[in-house]
Amino acid sequence: MLTELQIRNLGVxxxxxxxxxxxxxxxxGETGAGKTMVVTGLKLLSGARADAQRVRGGTDKASVDGIFRILGGDADSGPADGDADKLAQMVEEIGGYLDDGEAVVSRSVNASGRSRAHxxxxxxxxxxxxxxxxxxxxIHGQSDQLQLTDPVKQLRSLDSFAGLDDDRREYRRLRRQWAGLARDLNDRTVKRRELALEAETLRHALAQIDELDPQPGEDEDLKVRISRLQDADDVRSAVATALTAVDGDPExxxxxxxxxxxxxxSVLEAAAGGDPRIAxxxxxxxxxxxxxADISGELGTVLSAAPDPENLEDLLQRQQDLRELRTFAVDVDGALAWRDEARERLGAIDVSDDVLEELRARVSDAAEEMLAAARRLAAGRIAASARFxxxxxxxIRGLQMAAEFRVEVTTHGGDGKNLGKxxxxxxxxxxxxxxxxxxxEFQLVQGGSAHPLGATASGGELSRVMLALEVILAGSGRTMxxxxxxxxxxxxxxxxxGRRLARLAVHNQVIVVTHLPQVAAFADAHVHVSKAATDATVRSSVRTLTEEERVEELSRMxxxxxxDTGRAHAEELLETAQTAKAAM
Structure with missing residues (x-):
């Protein structure tokens, strides 16, 4: 739930x-006091587009900070257990922290329109x-009423009521699976000639690479070996000359x-006698x-291990052969990577009759799975439509609306009766x-005639239908x-x-911007937005009213x-609302 909201330099x-x-x-609050800025601030915290025009004139930046309780508290003061765990995990993944189970969410926007989120x-x-x-x-605003006329939104509302959200997600997954396989089959069938040519080209290229059988890093290794061999004559000559000087020339x-x-x-040892210096x-x-003697042995080893210049020609030819791989990449390692990708691609574009037949079977099986899921969805929607x-x-009748709500479900490929199974x-x-x-299609039946919801419903009627849907579909632990x-x-x-909003607030946190005293009387807490205007500036303040101040505000509304008459009416309205809430 939202525990605190701080707003700086936003609007008035x-x-x-x-x-x-x-x-x-x-x-x-009075018109123009800034009530809507509270909602605007919450929308910013919801990731909505930041509008530089909302920055208070004469300031550089507007900011909004919200404190949300994620963990702990009463059962209805935080999100459901599953959502709470996911939210805590999200905080952990970004390296953030919770302070006593609460998370601080912040958004700022500067006068140039750039925004930052924390x-x-x-x-x-x-x-x-x-x-x-x-x-x-x-967040629900007056513009959300228009969404009630969106067929997709209507379908989602019915699914939510019927508990079909997971079934719809599974159907969409199966549809994506079928579409991918069908697209693959179509490509292989329609473009069979082009794919066959591509496959032949890939096979020829792979055969060329396999025939050369390059090894990772072989081109770099060849460069080093060739460089050594090109200097081999000088090395062998120097070592041989040194060895001859030490051991002599056999010839x-x-x-x-x-x-x-x-x-x-030997001469000195023989002549040393008793002279220690000579000895x-x-x-x-x-x-x-x-x-x-040791040096002579090592020189012989070096000479025998020196590269044979006669191998240079073979290495140069191998280097020339590997240069053919530059058709595929700049070096051998790149060519080997291309070979692996080409083999994978070749397997994917196989257009042989056996492969196409196997793919057709997979497409058929995927289609059957998708259609079975679609039929289950249709049956569930039809079964739930009347109850919904x-x-x-x-x-809506409880909201003083003399109309009947109807859900028209049209099923494609049916028998025209829309009967369950x-x-x-x-x-x-x-x-x-x-x-x-x-x-x-959501319809309203008024005066014996059924019409699409958006065709005849007024703004007030749409408001009541939207609230009715929220009351019916609401879960628990959310801030609405x-x-x-x-x-x-x-x-x-x-x-x-007001009565239904209070009922909605039993298991949710409900925040309502309203101009109706009948609605305000049902609230557990009353926040007032007031403004102070001078010739130069307009400032608004936000505070929670005491019980006495609340009576005064209801009287004004x-x-x-x-x-005195207004206060009496306000007190009576509060008492009536509190009595109704106690009976919930």
């Missing part, structure tokens, strides 16, 4: 804070804000460095001979629309906002609207001014 409201409790709250301490897109608040908040009788050092070591020099020469009409009729028995895939094989939906209504009908 410079700064105001309103606290809301569970149950039924009314918002009243949820639970994190900056989010307006769409995320909309997803979050849509589970908490429902030359000349003395090697190792032999010369060995001879010098030391001999030992050092002997150590050099051993070191040269009776329930709405009872509500037989509904749509002859329907085909061509009859299946986005929401099934049925169409719904009504912006002067009682427009065009008065007298006894206004009392009944009844008589247009405060008087």
């Amino acid at each position: 409201i410079e700064e105001a804070t309103a606290e809301f409790a569970a149950g039924f709250t009314v918002v009243t 949820l639970a301490g994190r900056t989010v897109a307006a769409g995320v804000l909309s997803d979050f608040t849509s589970r908490l908040l429902t 030359d009788a000349g003395e090697s460095a190792a032999d010369a050092l060995g001879m010098a070591a 030391c020099l001999g030992s050092r020469l002997a150590a050099l001979v051993g070191e040269l 009409a009776e329930a709405v009729t009872a509500e 037989g509904a749509g028995k002859n329907a085909t895939t061509a009859d299946c629309g986005p929401d099934g094989i049925t169409e719904v 906002v009504f912006d002067e939906v009682d427009s065009g209504v008065g007298g006894r009908a206004a009392v009944e609207i 009844l008589a247009g001014l405060e008087s």
Whole structure:
């Protein structure tokens, strides 16, 4: 539920804070005081488009902050358990936090029209804000009355009453599945020649790649190996020269460095006698001979492992062959990725007779599943239509509306009788629309004649029908906002609207902007919006009225001014409303 709303520089409201409790709250005030700004603020929190013209003149930015209770509290002061868990999960996913089970939702818009949204301490897109608040908040304005004439909205209302929302979603899933398969079959059949040519081209390309059998990173490896081989002659020559200097040339009788050092070591060792210096020099020469032996062995190893220049030609040819893969990608790894995608595509465009026959069977099975779901939906809607009409009729008559509400259900592909299980028995895939094989029309029967709801109903009648639908379809744990939906209504009908709004508030939080004292009298709390005007500025303030102030406000709403007679009427109206609420 909404516990607090803070508004800054929005319309005529410079700064105001309103606290809301569970149950039924009314918002009243003189025309132009800024009552609608309360609703505008809530719409901003719902992710609605930000309008720079709503920013108070002379200021840079307007902002709205709402505090919503998500977890804890009374059973009817927060969202249903399933929604509460989802809302808490959304907060966790964005890295936000809940303060004692409450989430702060904020929206600001600057004078240039740019807006920012924040949820639970994190900056989010307006769409995320909309997803979050849509589970908490429902706003009804006078423009929503027009939606009552939308066939899709009417169908959704009937489904909600009949408990068919999940069935409709399942039907839509099956329809998407069938449509995808049917589109695939059509493409493969109609474009069979083009697809066959594409398949042959892919097979040829795949054969070319498979014949080369490239390995990941092979082109880069070849570059390194070729570079080494191109320098191989110089490497082999240098190593061989060094080895000859150490060990000598086998074809030359000349003395090697190792032999010369060995001879010098032997001579010194023989002549050393008792001279330690000569003995030391001999030992050092002997150590050099051993070191040269090790160096000679390692030089031989390097020489034998040096790349053979004769392999260079083969590697250059392989490099040239791999360059053919540039038809598919700039390098070998890219060509291998293209090969994998091509194989997947080739499998998807197989137009052989066996594959087409299998696909036809899948399309047929999907169509049967879709039609079965559509028939179940049609049967459910037909079965619920009479009960729904009776329930709405009872509500609107209670709202002093002398009319009968009727739900006309038309089923395509049926036998013309719209009888439960037989509904749509002859329907085909061509009859299946986005929401099934049925169409719904709400009608009002007045003076013995039935007419579409939007054709003859007045604004006041549409308001009462919309309220009747809300009372019938309402769940629990939501915040429901009504912006002067009682427009065009008065007298006894206004009392009944107040009664039903109070009944709606038993399991929901209801906030109503109204100009009718009969409605305001049923509220649990009364918020008043007042304005103070000077030659230079207009400022509005928002506050919750005390019981005494509430009587004064009702008196003003009844008589247009405060008087003893108006106060007496206001007190009587309050007492009557409270007695009616106690009986609920």
